[in-house]
Amino acid sequence: MEREIAWRVFAREYGDSTLLLRSGEERAPAYLVTPTGAKVNRIYAVGTLVSVENKGTEEEPMWIARLNDPTGFFFIFAGQHQRDVGAVLSSLQPPVFLAVTGKVRAYTPPDGDRMYVSVRAEGVHVVEGPQYDDWILDSARSLKERLDAWKILSEDPELGVEGLASHGVGRHIAEGVLLAQEHYGRPNLGWYRDMLVSALQTLLPEYDGLHASHMFPAPQEEGGGGEEVLSRVLEIVRELDEGPQGAIWEDILDRAAESGITPEDLEEAVEILIDRGELYEPVLGRIKLV
Amino acid sequence: MENGNEYAPHVEEIARVLEGVIDIGKDELENELRTYVEHYKVPLYVAKRSIVKKYGGNERLLGGMEWTKLNSLMPNTPSVNFVARVVTANPKEINGPDGPKRIVYGILGDDTATVPFTLWEGSFPYEKGDVIRVRNAYTKEWQGQVQVNMGARTVISPEEPDALPPGFTREVVEAKASELRPGMRNVSTTLRIVDMEKREVEVSGEKKVLFTGLAGDDTGLVRFTSWHDFGLKRDGIYRITGAYVNSWRGVPRLTFDEKCSCDPVEDDSFPSSEEIRGGRLIGLGELVEMGGAVGVTIRGVVIDIKPGSGLISRCPECRRVIQKGTCMVHGKVKGVNDLRIKAILDDGTGAVTTIINRELTERLTGKTMREYEEEARDAMTPEVVRDDIVEKLLARKLEVRGNATSDDFGVMLIAEDARPAAVDVESEARALLQEIEGGA
Ligand SMILES: [Zn+2]
Numbered sequence A: 001m002e003r004e005i006a007w008r009v010f011a012r013e014y015g016d017s018t019l020l021l022r023s024g025e026e027r028a029p030a031y032l033v034t035p036t037g038a039k040v041n042r043i044y045a046v047g048t049l050v051s052v053e054n055k056g057t058e059e060e061p062m063w064i065a066r067l068n069d070p071t072g073f074f075f076i077f078a079g080q081h082q083r084d085v086g087a088v089l090s091s092l093q094p095p096v097f098l099a100v101t102g103k104v105r106a107y108t109p110p111d112g113d114r115m116y117v118s119v120r121a122e123g124v125h126v127v128e129g130p131q132y133d134d135w136i137l138d139s140a141r142s143l144k145e146r147l148d149a150w151k152i153l154s155e156d157p158e159l160g161v162e163g164l165a166s167h168g169v170g171r172h173i174a175e176g177v178l179l180a181q182e183h184y185g186r187p188n189l190g191w192y193r194d195m196l197v198s199a200l201q202t203l204l205p206e207y208d209g210l211h212a213s214h215m216f217p218a219p220q221e222e223g224g225g226g227e228e229v230l231s232r233v234l235e236i237v238r239e240l241d242e243g244p245q246g247a248i249w250e251d252i253l254d255r256a257a258e259s260g261i262t263p264e265d266l267e268e269a270v271e272i273l274i275d276r277g278e279l280y281e282p283v284l285g286r287i288k289l290v
Numbered sequence B: 001m002e003n004g005n006e007y008a009p010h011v012e013e014i015a016r017v018l019e020g021v022i023d024i025g026k027d028e029l030e031n032e033l034r035t036y037v038e039h040y041k042v043p044l045y046v047a048k049r050s051i052v053k054k055y056g057g058n059e060r061l062l063g064g065m066e067w068t069k070l071n072s073l074m075p076n077t078p079s080v081n082f083v084a085r086v087v088t089a090n091p092k093e094i095n096g097p098d099g100p101k102r103i104v105y106g107i108l109g110d111d112t113a114t115v116p117f118t119l120w121e122g123s124f125p126y127e128k129g130d131v132i133r134v135r136n137a138y139t140k141e142w143q144g145q146v147q148v149n150m151g152a153r154t155v156i157s158p159e160e161p162d163a164l165p166p167g168f169t170r171e172v173v174e175a176k177a178s179e180l181r182p183g184m185r186n187v188s189t190t191l192r193i194v195d196m197e198k199r200e201v202e203v204s205g206e207k208k209v210l211f212t213g214l215a216g217d218d219t220g221l222v223r224f225t226s227w228h229d230f231g232l233k234r235d236g237i238y239r240i241t242g243a244y245v246n247s248w249r250g251v252p253r254l255t256f257d258e259k260c261s262c263d264p265v266e267d268d269s270f271p272s273s274e275e276i277r278g279g280r281l282i283g284l285g286e287l288v289e290m291g292g293a294v295g296v297t298i299r300g301v302v303i304d305i306k307p308g309s310g311l312i313s314r315c316p317e318c319r320r321v322i323q324k325g326t327c328m329v330h331g332k333v334k335g336v337n338d339l340r341i342k343a344i345l346d347d348g349t350g351a352v353t354t355i356i357n358r359e360l361t362e363r364l365t366g367k368t369m370r371e372y373e374e375e376a377r378d379a380m381t382p383e384v385v386r387d388d389i390v391e392k393l394l395a396r397k398l399e400v401r402g403n404a405t406s407d408d409f410g411v412m413l414i415a416e417d418a419r420p421a422a423v424d425v426e427s428e429a430r431a432l433l434q435e436i437e438g439g440a
Helices: A011-015 A080-091 A129-155 A161-166 A171-184 A189-201 A226-240 A249-258 A263-275 B008-018 B026-039 B044-054 B273-278 B284-290 B358-365 B369-379 B383-393 B425-438
Strands: A019-022 A030-033 A042-054 A063-069 A072-078 A096-107 A116-127 A286-289 B080-096 B099-109 B114-119 B131-142 B145-150 B155-159 B187-203 B206-217 B220-226 B237-248 B251-256 B261-264 B293-305 B310-314 B336-346 B351-356 B397-407 B410-420
Touching (some): A011 A063, A011 A072, A042 A080, A042 A129, A042 B044, A096 A129, A129 B425, A189 B425, A226 A286, A249 A263, B008 B044, B026 B044, B187 B273, B220 B273, B336 B369, B336 B397, B358 B410
Parallel strands (some): A072 A116, B114 B145, B351 B410
Antiparallel strands (some): A019 A030, B237 B251, B237 B261, B310 B336
């Protein structure tokens, strides 16, 4: 029996998860699959402890601690069966850097449709700044590995675990990514990439805590491969945009048709790209890159 | 960090919310706020709420954030304030409900992000490079991307160009072998050539000679390709600058040509080719998949220290660990003390049990076995030894070299060397950022 990996996942992505895999068998491990495909049973989280509260009673304590990372909060849970951990938590005075190993815990209220995800702590340990920084780096690497797997998958959506593995994607990642694809569809990769970048920026000396904010917009589903069409259209314009006047509309239409993009989709894409400030119309019937 | 009185308005706000709740000085509040933000890197709004909550105040009485960085703009926000640099701005005539109308669209950026914007009302006398302060703009969302809109209520004012830090620049990257990542450019590094072959290839109909092989330093090995004959010699040490890193099947490859420099270096302290080969760093996921390996180096966080760590007693005949003075083979014996650690090392891709012997344990904890024996005697329990090891090593990242084997319980690595892993967080973060932002 192999030991479960302690995943490094950012709080925001962990909390956004809605897929819990539980086999019918008693004592079989449960897995939480995150939007980018971390298949988590055990997690290792490091962050700043900002609050600890006993939501239970003296006799039946239920400690809930909030751990802040660069993307959001982990909710750390220690109940009757984690009394040792509860004792440590209750003795801590926030803020402190805390490392937590624990198991996935998910709860859906009887009348609710939303799943609440927390960490059932197995162990907690007070650490120092360097360990927090190091954890951010490891979590960033782990997320990047999954984003890279999605990039490969977007080029060939039919790839299975073996196919992804042949592109150098580790098996433990490939499996989770495919499960995530089935449940969530394609995640908003740009959003997770931005989250990754701002988490890493907290590690640089020029990071300015007072003026930075760690809040992120909620990830949005991408509709119908819109981003792919947009980037293909940009590519076409780039290829055709030669003279000072820019690319001729009719040529763009032809090339788009070759790529399977309908005139309607093309017009919409060009409009969006103009709105975004990536293209403009120097004269009627011509399109140029900004 | 030179923030001057910038904390003052936030401290005032906290003090206002806590008025009548608790009597606390503003200096104390400011110190606390600074600690949260600068040391613990907690976002300002979280820090303010945590402090108010801690003193029993109502955190809902705190206002929202004021000036926002572009990477933290949220879609569909009715009012946002930020400082940004104009990246592009283009006027455009559109047909509105009241006839033709002039709008301006383009891109704004700061040191965190760029966002598209549209100005629907008023004039925009700014051009590329100008820094502007924008109050009361609003955001929409298009295809998952935030768009800034400026309407009649929006106020735009000019700012000094230095009101914004410049974006992240692509400076020279100094990297060790294990830090090289695909997409890195302008890399400087010092490596020993461990293995090399000369190859002839045809590039667009032209015959070229190139040199490929393995080079490394104290952090590990990397593949390299040189497109120029620098007279490289096996076992030689070279200072390479201006190189870049590409990859083949995910394996980074340091690549350099005649535009780069590559000069021999004399350094007696540089690890030998054998040492570099022996120190091959391997991910734990890979190691678990392989099942075992000889002479590998791993890095992982100590996420658990197992029972049986600390002071133990061994049979003098067979070295087995004994309980209550009884060896399972030799029966009642006079045990010999030993010190060891059984730790779970985990790097997020795999987990292995690592056995660390007395000598290495003494080096890692800074205490000798004799000292531990004394402490255990004073406390009348060997548990204090394990507690001390937990205190010193749990949640620490170690770099361990040794031989790995596997059994029913997973992979076990017997350490020949173990030391705290040296992680240069800043340069690794920069390398990763460069790979993400430059490797598109
Ligand atoms: Zn024996």
